[in-house]
């Protein structure tokens with residue numbers, strides 16, 4: 042009896058001292074396990090005479106119950122302590138700002154944004170998008186567009202030419218998006234309504250010119266469209282693009298080999314201390330050239346000028362982006378400076394739509 046209460050004290054002390062759940066499990070195995078000390082005592086009961094067994098049985102079962110209860114109690118304490126450690130280790134401060142993923146940190150370049158915006162506006166007016174290559178033939182870039190053989194625009198001064206091929210022809214970097222008019226008329230039947238956004242190249246560089254820049258061409262060919270329609274389309278475009286009720290626009294007579302008559306369009310703006318603001322001020326910025334497609338161009342594209350007519354325009358995307366978002370220097374557009382981009386760029390998931398808003 043003295044042995045058993047001594048054993049019980051010893052076991053309960055070991056249980057109370059077990060520092061973690063695996064140490065506690067080791068005590069359990071050593072006492073209540075198959076060959077544990079308490080189990081051994083219980084097994085020995087069977088061999089005892091009945092009176093002795095009753096007396097010892099009471100004590101040994103009491104020992105077993107006390108050990109089981111102590112094990113359960115200690116286990117609960119250890120589990121709670123482990124949970125508390127885990128909870129404090131996995132603590133999350135929900136008031137901290139959420140860290141942006143790399144996809145969210147990235148920014149959409151203003152040119153891409155503005156191209157998406159104008160595509161949404163013209164798509165709403167029924168225009169499809171057409172595309173052509175940046176490397177063009179002299180024939181598509183100039184000849185089929187009714188440029189006379191010795192027109193100064195073909196000069197090395199403006200155009201980036203490739204070395205001549207053995208047959209004497211030479212490829213070039215397209216100087217405007219107009220050659221895609223030719224490609225479209227040669228492959229599609231009227232009625233044609235397309236816009237053609239893309240890169241264009243000229244040997245030119247200052248605050249408002251870069252050697253690579255962007256244009257969006259528009260082309261409408263059917264049997265009846267005229268300058269009145271063109272003017273309406275351009276005005277509606279400017280109102281939607283700049284998000285205003287009224288835009289100051291100026292249509293000036295001009296000359297392009299591929300249109301007759303030809304016009305240039307300026308938009309009202311204010312240039313002030315290196316800033317450029319749209320919709321106010323007494324300055325004008327030229328944003329596009331346009332006109333009725335020249336009969337020679339229609340003929341060069343296998344269309345009968347007595348059956349078909351239409352208009353076209355070519356607009357500088359970079360220019361209207363500068364105007365809309367107040368960016369003073371065009372050269373910064375193409376310097377790939379992440380500080381500039383994180384300031385002027387657009388959030389990647391805010392895709393411009395007419396219903397949802399063009400610029401977020």
Ligand code: DAH
Pocket residue numbers: 216217218219258259297299300329330331332333352353354355356
């Ligand atoms: N291609 C001309 C340029 O780059 C712009 C232009 C003017 C395009 C009149 C047109 C147009 O389609 O009709 O300067």
